[in-house]
Amino acid sequence: MISLADAERAAATLLEPAHYDFFAGGADDERTLRSNVDAFDRHRLLPRVLRGVGKRDLGVEVLGQPLSMPVMVAPTAFHRLAHPDGEVGTARAAAASGTVMILSMAATQPVEQVAATGVRLWFQMYVQPDRAFTERLVRRVEAAGCAALVVSVDSPVFGRRLRDLRHDFGDLPAGLACENMRESGTGPPRAVAFDAALDWSVVGWLRGITTLPIVLKGILHPDDARLAVGHGADAVIVSNHGGRQLDGAVASIDALPAVVEAVGGRLPVLLDGGVRRGTDVVTALALGAAAVAVGRPVLWGLTVAGEHGVRQVLELLRDDLDRAMVLCGADRVAALTRDVVHVGRCSW
Numbered sequence: 001m002i003s004l005a006d007a008e009r010a011a012a013t014l015l016e017p018a019h020y021d022f023f024a025g026g027a028d029d030e031r032t033l034r035s036n037v038d039a040f041d042r043h044r045l046l047p048r049v050l051r052g053v054g055k056r057d058l059g060v061e062v063l064g065q066p067l068s069m070p071v072m073v074a075p076t077a078f079h080r081l082a083h084p085d086g087e088v089g090t091a092r093a094a095a096a097s098g099t100v101m102i103l104s105m106a107a108t109q110p111v112e113q114v115a116a117t118g119v120r121l122w123f124q125m126y127v128q129p130d131r132a133f134t135e136r137l138v139r140r141v142e143a144a145g146c147a148a149l150v151v152s153v154d155s156p157v158f159g160r161r162l163r164d165l166r167h168d169f170g171d172l173p174a175g176l177a178c179e180n181m182r183e184s185g186t187g188p189p190r191a192v193a194f195d196a197a198l199d200w201s202v203v204g205w206l207r208g209i210t211t212l213p214i215v216l217k218g219i220l221h222p223d224d225a226r227l228a229v230g231h232g233a234d235a236v237i238v239s240n241h242g243g244r245q246l247d248g249a250v251a252s253i254d255a256l257p258a259v260v261e262a263v264g265g266r267l268p269v270l271l272d273g274g275v276r277r278g279t280d281v282v283t284a285l286a287l288g289a290a291a292v293a294v295g296r297p298v299l300w301g302l303t304v305a306g307e308h309g310v311r312q313v314l315e316l317l318r319d320d321l322d323r324a325m326v327l328c329g330a331d332r333v334a335a336l337t338r339d340v341v342h343v344g345r346c347s348w
């Protein structure tokens with residue numbers, strides 16, 4: 001496995017087709033899914049030379065937490081479908097790589113067990129219409145030691161994924177469940193609900209019940225970024241849910257600059273969607289992201305070799321990022337300024 005593309009190819013041969021398609025697929029015609037990757041391909045870099053970059057530091061700090069590199073693990077559902085190591089395996093790999101894992105509410109292992117690996121954990125949730133249950137879940141993830149709440153705001157309804165419909169993939173196989181949806185750790189799991197009635201007041205409600213930093217995931221419009229600041233969010237993630245929600249939504253990297261401008265440095269802006277190479281990370285950082293997160297590549301690594309495979313994927317990205325930075329003449333993330341990114345057709 002010498003590239004993330006290798007990881008996907010290998011995973012495709014190992015997974016049941018329905019499970020591969022659940023991980024790989026997007027909503028409807030998958031235009032946004034493709035755009036996330038294609039949009040990075042439209043960006044080109046203008047490297048600087050003779051900058052004395054013999055020693056590099058890839059570290060960043062996000063929400064007061066030091067990361068060894070600006071690449072985090074995005075929240076994705078059902079890791080035990082990929083490999084028996086499950087979320088615990090992913091967590092061990094993220095910890096070994098010195099980065100944060102965002103644990104999905106739809107994880108197939110309990111948050112306590114994942115946190116016990118020692119990884120720095122943020123917890124992703126869909127605020128449930130049953131607010132009392134949501135509050136108990138917040139208490140649970142606080143008690144487990146999670147350092148931030150990541151609230152997905154791009155899912156008032158669940159996107160329509162044709163691959164899943166064709167495979168009739170709906171339920172998890174016997175023995176797997178959304179472990180964080182169990183009321184007391186032992187009861188039957190509730191179904192994850194999507195609430196189209198949610199509005200901006202949910203941020204104030206969450207602020208009233210927890211002191212954890214609140215990260216809004218799924219911001220694309222600059223006005224929403226301003227609203228996030230105004231409502232007291234601590235960070236935003238520019239994301240279209242990996243093309244799994246609104247098909248036709250703008251590619252993440254194309255939405256980033258306007259969000260960064262709207263936020264004006266008042267809170268960190270993160271990005272996910274289509275990050276596959278070190279140069280993609282460089283592009284996002286140069287356009288103002290504080291860090292990026294990767295979703296599918298982690299699932300491919302997990303499928304191929306469990307914890308070890310995730311570690312390989314993260315270290316491939318680190319190595320790729322380091323080389324991209326040296327070649328751009330940057331010895332640290334702060335040296336990646338906007339002028340190194342060139343958008344548009346190359347005429348040479």
Ligand SMILES: Cc1cc2nc3c(=O)[nH]c(=O)nc-3n(C[C@H](O)[C@H](O)[C@H](O)COP(=O)(O)O)c2cc1C
Pocket residue numbers: 022023024036074075076077104105106124152217239240241242243244272273274275293294295296297
């Ligand atoms: C299989 C799969 C499951 C996902 N599950 C969740 C989830 O439970 N919660 C969430 O907020 N986002 C979820 N996402 C979206 C990711 O957090 C992220 O936005 C997206 O995967 C980033 O794009 P990438 O896969 O191109 O890196 C999921 C994505 C995939 C591919």
Ligand SMILES: CCCCC(=O)C(=O)O
Pocket residue numbers: 077106192241244
């Ligand atoms: C109830 C599972 C939610 C997973 C999710 O968000 C996704 O597949 O994109």
